[in-house]
Amino acid sequence: MFEEIFENVRKSVPLIHSITNYVAVNDCANMLLACGASPIMADELEDALEITAICGGLNLNLGTLNRRTIPAMFAAGKRAGELGHPVILDPVGAGASALRTDTALRLLQEVKCTVIRGNISEIKTLALGSGTTRGVDADTADRVTGEVPAFVRDLARRTGAIIAVTGAVDLVTDGERAFYIYNGSPMMSTVTGTGCQLSALTAAFVAANPQQPLEASAAAVCAMGLCGEIAHSRLTAQDGNASYCRYIIDAMYRLTPAALEKGARYEVR
Amino acid sequence: MFEEIFENVRKSVPLIHSITNYVAVNDCANMLLACGASPIMADELEDALEITAICGGLNLNLGTLNRRTIPAMFAAGKRAGELGHPVILDPVGAGASALRTDTALRLLQEVKCTVIRGNISEIKTLALGSGTTRGVDADTADRVTGEVPAFVRDLARRTGAIIAVTGAVDLVTDGERAFYIYNGSPMMSTVTGTGCQLSALTAAFVAANPQQPLEASAAAVCAMGLCGEIAHSRLTAQDGNASYCRYIIDAMYRLTPAALEKGARYEVR
Amino acid sequence: MFEEIFENVRKSVPLIHSITNYVAVNDCANMLLACGASPIMADELEDALEITAICGGLNLNLGTLNRRTIPAMFAAGKRAGELGHPVILDPVGAGASALRTDTALRLLQEVKCTVIRGNISEIKTLALGSGTTRGVDADTADRVTGEVPAFVRDLARRTGAIIAVTGAVDLVTDGERAFYIYNGSPMMSTVTGTGCQLSALTAAFVAANPQQPLEASAAAVCAMGLCGEIAHSRLTAQDGNASYCRYIIDAMYRLTPAALEKGARYEVR
Numbered sequence: 001m002f003e004e005i006f007e008n009v010r011k012s013v014p015l016i017h018s019i020t021n022y023v024a025v026n027d028c029a030n031m032l033l034a035c036g037a038s039p040i041m042a043d044e045l046e047d048a049l050e051i052t053a054i055c056g057g058l059n060l061n062l063g064t065l066n067r068r069t070i071p072a073m074f075a076a077g078k079r080a081g082e083l084g085h086p087v088i089l090d091p092v093g094a095g096a097s098a099l100r101t102d103t104a105l106r107l108l109q110e111v112k113c114t115v116i117r118g119n120i121s122e123i124k125t126l127a128l129g130s131g132t133t134r135g136v137d138a139d140t141a142d143r144v145t146g147e148v149p150a151f152v153r154d155l156a157r158r159t160g161a162i163i164a165v166t167g168a169v170d171l172v173t174d175g176e177r178a179f180y181i182y183n184g185s186p187m188m189s190t191v192t193g194t195g196c197q198l199s200a201l202t203a204a205f206v207a208a209n210p211q212q213p214l215e216a217s218a219a220a221v222c223a224m225g226l227c228g229e230i231a232h233s234r235l236t237a238q239d240g241n242a243s244y245c246r247y248i249i250d251a252m253y254r255l256t257p258a259a260l261e262k263g264a265r266y267e268v269r
Numbered sequence: 270m271f272e273e274i275f276e277n278v279r280k281s282v283p284l285i286h287s288i289t290n291y292v293a294v295n296d297c298a299n300m301l302l303a304c305g306a307s308p309i310m311a312d313e314l315e316d317a318l319e320i321t322a323i324c325g326g327l328n329l330n331l332g333t334l335n336r337r338t339i340p341a342m343f344a345a346g347k348r349a350g351e352l353g354h355p356v357i358l359d360p361v362g363a364g365a366s367a368l369r370t371d372t373a374l375r376l377l378q379e380v381k382c383t384v385i386r387g388n389i390s391e392i393k394t395l396a397l398g399s400g401t402t403r404g405v406d407a408d409t410a411d412r413v414t415g416e417v418p419a420f421v422r423d424l425a426r427r428t429g430a431i432i433a434v435t436g437a438v439d440l441v442t443d444g445e446r447a448f449y450i451y452n453g454s455p456m457m458s459t460v461t462g463t464g465c466q467l468s469a470l471t472a473a474f475v476a477a478n479p480q481q482p483l484e485a486s487a488a489a490v491c492a493m494g495l496c497g498e499i500a501h502s503r504l505t506a507q508d509g510n511a512s513y514c515r516y517i518i519d520a521m522y523r524l525t526p527a528a529l530e531k532g533a534r535y536e537v538r
Numbered sequence: 539m540f541e542e543i544f545e546n547v548r549k550s551v552p553l554i555h556s557i558t559n560y561v562a563v564n565d566c567a568n569m570l571l572a573c574g575a576s577p578i579m580a581d582e583l584e585d586a587l588e589i590t591a592i593c594g595g596l597n598l599n600l601g602t603l604n605r606r607t608i609p610a611m612f613a614a615g616k617r618a619g620e621l622g623h624p625v626i627l628d629p630v631g632a633g634a635s636a637l638r639t640d641t642a643l644r645l646l647q648e649v650k651c652t653v654i655r656g657n658i659s660e661i662k663t664l665a666l667g668s669g670t671t672r673g674v675d676a677d678t679a680d681r682v683t684g685e686v687p688a689f690v691r692d693l694a695r696r697t698g699a700i701i702a703v704t705g706a707v708d709l710v711t712d713g714e715r716a717f718y719i720y721n722g723s724p725m726m727s728t729v730t731g732t733g734c735q736l737s738a739l740t741a742a743f744v745a746a747n748p749q750q751p752l753e754a755s756a757a758a759v760c761a762m763g764l765c766g767e768i769a770h771s772r773l774t775a776q777d778g779n780a781s782y783c784r785y786i787i788d789a790m791y792r793l794t795p796a797a798l799e800k801g802a803r804y805e806v807r
Contacts, residue, residue: 022291022560023567023579027511029292029461034510039461041292042366044335050366066582066606068335097580097588190791192567192577234507238772240791242568242784246511253459253509291560298561298730299780308730310561311635313604319635337604503776515780522728522778 002219003261005209010036010257014056014207017080018200019043019073021063021092024193027245028059028200034252035223037204048072052080057207059200060107062100063092063193070103077111086114086206086213089161090199094118095125105129108159114206115217116155117164117199127151148178148269162217164202166195170225172218179218182265183225185232190241194248198224201252222264227251229263271488272530274478279305279526283325283476286349287469288312288342290332290361293462296514297328297469303521304492306473317341321349326476328469329376331369332361332462339372346380355383355475355482358430359468363387364394374398377428383475384486385424386433386468396420417447417538431486433471435464439494441487448487451534452494454501459510463517467493470521491533496520498532540757541799543747548574548795552594552745555618556738557581557611559601559630562731565783566597566738572790573761575742586610590618595745597738598645600638601630601731608641615649624652624744624751627699628737632656633663643667646697652744653755654693655702655737665689686716686807700755702740704733708763710756717756720803721763723770728779732786736762739790760802765789767801 015038020028025041032039042051049072052058058080060073080087089111091104104126107113116126128151148171156163156175165171170181188194202220209216231247239247284307289297294310301308311320318341321327327349329342349356358380360373373395376382385395397420417440425432425444434440439450457463471489478485500516508516553576558566563579570577580589587610590596596618598611618625627649629642642664645651654664666689686709694701694713703709708719726732740758747754769785777785 021579023563023577025292026295026461026564030511030514033459033461039292040362040365041290041333042362043333044368047334047366047368050368051362054365064579064581065585068337068606093578093580093589096578096592097585099582099585099588190571192564192571238785238788238792240788241572242565242787242791245568246515246784247507249511250507250509253511254507294561295564295730296780299783302728302730303779308561309631309634310559310602311631312602313637316603316635316637319637320631323634337606515784516776518780519776519778522780523776 001215002222002264003257005205005216005219006223006257006260008208009204012208013038014204015040015054016057016059016200016203016207017042017052017055017076018059018061019048019069019076020059020061020196023063024196027193027249028197030249031197031252032200032204034249035201035204043069043072045072045075048076049079052076053083055085057086057203059088059203061090061092061196061199062094062104063196065100065103073107074110077107081112086203087111088115088117088199088203089113090196091116091118091122091126094122101125113159113161114213115162115164115202117166117202119195120165120167123155123163123165124151127155148173162214164217164221166198166221170221172214172221174214177214178269180267180269181218181221181225183222183229185228187232187244188228191245218266219260222266223252223255223260226260226263227255270484271491271533272526274474274485274488275492275526275529277477278473281477282307283473284309284323285326285328285469285472285476286311286321286324286345287328287330288317288338288345289328289330289465292332293465296462296466296518299518300466300521301469301473303518304470304473312338312341314341314344317345318348321345322352324354326355326472328357328472330359330361330465330468331363331373332465334369334372342376343379346376350381355472356380357384357386357468357472358382359465360385360387360391360395363391370394382428382430383482384431384433384471386435386471388464389434389436392424392432392434393420396424417442431483433486433490435467435490439490441483441490443483446483447538449536449538450487450490450494452491452498454497456501456513457497460514487535488529491535492521492524492529495529495532496524539753540760540802541795543743543754543757544761544795544798546746547742550746551576552742553578553592554595554597554738554741554745555580555590555593555614556597556599557586557607557614558597558599558734561601562734565731565787566735568787569735569790570738570742572787573739573742581607581610583610583613586614587617590614591621593623595624595741597626597741599628599630599734599737600632600642601734603638603641611645612648615645619650624741624748625649626653626655626737626741627651628734629654629656629660629664632660639663651697651699652751653700653702653740655704655740658703658705661693661701661703662689665693686711700752702755702759704736704759708759710752710759712752715752716807718805718807719756719759719763721760721767723766725770725782726766729783756804757798760804761790761793761798764798764801765793
């Protein structure tokens with residue numbers, strides 16, 4: 001199944017519009033190119049409106065959120081919704097500041113999000129309206145355990161969005177079915193913006209597979225984790241997190257749909 | 270000829286002011302350093318005005334264009350013109366949105382551009398006032414074929430600028446003479462911002478060779494393409510677009526003027 | 539001594555808030571992760587105020603300074619001061635434009651800075667209120683020689699800040715004691731933002747060692763220089779400044795406190 005999903009990305013070359021933070025933006029663009037998609041960034045209101053219309057998917061990321069680009073996020077999000085484009089929301093740092101929490105909550109009210117991807121602290125903040133996010137990292141008290149947490153299921157049902165909670169084990173659910181994903185490497189957390197890259201990737205996978213957004217989101221999470229594993233196996237004794245960042249993107253560039261199918265490790269419950 | 274042009278860059282260490290997008294900006298800065306120039310970025314109106322005055326060339330790039338930095342582009346462009354500094358315009362995404370198209374067209378009216386570098390869709394948009402740019406990539410229907418397209422020649426004559434159209438074959442012309450350049454690798458399009466890097470590089474080459482902007486622009490295009498070739502030959506089976514991006518800049522760092530002279534593949538018509 | 543200082547960084551994982559330029563920001567984030575700290579970027583006034591409160595240190599960097607983020611710098615700087623967090627000021631390009639010079643001078647008046655790190659031209663500008671900065675690089679007429687320059691000592695005493703002047707030889711002083719640091723490689727100046735990375739690193743080291751900011755600053759400068767040396771020894775004949783940039787961050791990721799202790803080359807006068 002993931003093989004075909006990934007093939008659809010490579011075949012359709014979806015154009016993905018990202019309004020994202022300036023920390024991870026270059027890696028997000030190269031990750032999109034690596035998976036076979038095409039990136040474009042536009043964050044000024046009128047520009048964002050037009051650009052999103054020529055794209056196939058929209059990636060909204062709240063890192064380095066600012067007053068100038070918030071209206072662009074709302075406008076592009078609504079326009080994408082009208083056009084039936086998938087919208088991915090990455091609520092970076094929700095729970096860490098009122099601006100980020102409030103913007104994320106307002107986006108959920110006004111924009112039809114297809115997928116919300118975050119760490120468990122960020123997702124909990126969106127679900128409960130408050131949280132304990134430590135900066136942009138998940139609170140260590142928050143972990144996905146056996147069951148789909150009720151707040152995740154509720155958030156999925158309430159918003160109609162697929163919720164992708166990434167951590168040691170990743171959880172992707174539409175509130176009914178849940179993918180538990182075991183790909184990945186702990187070293188991915190030593191690279192800035194791997195979560196942001198995953199959100200961009202998810203936009204590409206969902207845009208290329210509009211009929212199965214849950215499976216496409218799970219495939220993107222597996223692909224990212226698998227690339228984290230492949231990249232890790234390539235590290236020399238001198239390589240650190242900067243080379244690792246390159247190797248993850250390189251791995252996506254080299255990843256074949258068949259290799260994704262074979263390397264994906266997950267359960268559906 | 271290209272040997273001496275490149276030597277002039279290395280000898281004079283031109284300080285290049287870039288107002289460019291936040292996607293490619295880091296790679297632009299390292300590309301400038303790699304070729305022997307020195308980068309500085311300033312995009313706030315009053316800062317840009319002062320900074321451009323201490324520089325030797327100005328690189329204006331419309332990617333992630335926004336209301337705050339547009340006035341800085343106009344002011345810096347005019348100041349650079351008054352000071353006789355070369356101005357390079359990279360109309361990223363012209364034809365994809367009204368903001369980008371209009372800003373590019375207005376810049377052409379108000380700022381004396383020394384070089385305009387873009388893909389053929391972007392150049393066609395500037396020449397004809399409309400276009401079919403697919404995001405930031407060239408429309409596949411647009412290609413440089415045997416003759417210099419009339420719209421390119423006309424744009425060069427009308428603006429007095431050198432037009433550098435990059436694609437499978439690159440074309441650099443002042444409306445009279447034309448360099449057809451065969452260096453490069455198709456894989457360069459899998460790295461975000463190689464065009465933006467080339468525009469920054471062109472600013473450095475032209476700033477260091479004020480008497481021969483056409484030849485300097487052609488040399489920059491050859492150098493970039495040659496580095497794309499050298500970098501490609503270095504790829505291992507695990508390397509992808511992220512490592513390739515590093516290798517292109519590395520190749521520029523290692524490129525000697527003599528190697529550029531020898532490796533440049535072009536015709537003048 | 540440096541061993542323990544670096545161990546404190548790795549043990550305490552300080553969360554560092556950076557308001558920094560968009561050229562070097564990704565490398566700053568990965569450098570912070572490499573040393574064992576955790577990065578967060580927030581530059582919108584209200585967001586910056588809240589984010590800085592959950593952090594352990596604040597890094598203010600004037601590269602790509604703009605009107606939107608200047609108030610955020612002042613507000614975050616004051617808040618950090620009230621909370622007793624260390625504030626690192628990196629006056630990129632002070633002396634090159636009035637906006638940068640004036641903002642740096644005003645920050646010194648209104649924000650209690652723990653460390654000021656810059657090249658000697660930038661530091662001289664802050665000390666004397668004017669300077670000869672050539673863009674973001676030090677004027678070659680400015681060099682640290684045998685004695686601590688009077689203007690450095692005076693700036694330290696007047697502001698109560700530790701002054702870190704980086705160049706061929708680095709000088710870190712509180713106006714009384716001075717560390718002369720011999721680590722580093724000339725090739726570090728061919729990578730954009732190594733100074734910015736060092737400022738972020740210094741914030742992490744000082745935040746993790748609040749009782750000995752002078753020693754912590756010196757340790758950070760030694761660590762950065764040592765990583766520059768380690769990275770340099772790793773270069774192949776094809777590697778250039780882009781790979782070198784990766785290797786420096788990689789080296790920090792791999793650097794052990796014991797290796798820092800052993801590799802640090804400095805004198806205290």
